[in-house]
Amino acid sequence: MYEAFFELRERPFSLTPDPRFLCMTPRHREALSNLTYGISSARAITLLTGEAGTGKTTLLRTALANAGEDTEYVVVSNPTLTRAEFVQFLANKFGLSTDAAASKATWLVELEQLLRERHARGITTALLIDEAQSLPDQLLEEIRLLSNIETDTEKLLPIVLIGQPELAARINHPSLRQLKQRVALRCELSRFDLASTASYIASRIRVAGGTPSVVFTRDAVTLIHEASLGIPRTINVICDNALLSGYAAHERPVSARIVSEVCRDFQLAAEGEPNAVDVSDGAPAPLERPVLKPRPATLAAEPAVTLPEPTETPSPDAVNYSGRPRRLSFFWSKS
16 A cells, blocks of 8 residues: 555565565574574474564574475464374374374374384474464473484484473473473574664565665654564564555655654553653643653754664664764665
8 A cells, every 4th residue: 555655565564474574683593593403403392482573483484495305394383282183283284194183193103104204215304383382281291202203313303392481481390391301402582672673674675675764764763663672573563554654644754753653553662661652743642642751842852872882794774883972873875
């Protein structure tokens, strides 16, 4: 709807986990390396955790897209199953017999035979479980036992568990110590800082064929980071609605004023302010709205956002640095 107005080929902030839009922060790069290595080298269990909306499923799909032809896999995206349903689901996904779906003993025999046959042909078979924090304890025990299928030298069914932080807390419980001992690789996705938020927004706009400075002002990006708390999914929600509002108001690039209106509608606030969202133009909020903190009427008078020195050369989608106090800049040259 708004794509042509902002000179975009497609919507850049869809909530679907499209690997094309993955923004490779150092933490995401590390996590992707862990997933790829865990699958390709047949580690027992690889654990990836992160808060809801931090990009775990997108990272999983990227890892699978990068997998070679010598890798077969089964993905469980809704693990709230009983033990019998779990057996039936995997029997179906692995192409086992109807007898295997009805009998756990038959299922185990056929599954191990299939894994050994594939291994003999040089094929790695992986089991990947998304939303693993929802796994019942009995299925966590089944997964531990599946990780025991092995030859004398390597595992035959590498397993990847992907879930929210409570998954790590559960695995740390003494009752699951045997499962924890089988976790060979462990990584975590965290929220974006301001620089990563700017890079993330710019990256998605470029993938969609646009120019970041044409789409958002730098003050708008700063406010998006504050209101989203650096969570990519929330960033997408704010940006998509801000673009729609900017299109309706015929405003390009989208200003902090538009972003603050969107944040008020979604009742989003900076951390530590559960009912407040900054208003860039200092206008008073309607009575039915949450109480808002006024900001200076002139955007140019806002205090600078100081960022740490980069540890590596930043990408053109990141942040500009100069001799003046460092402040997030959403404008750059492509040269």
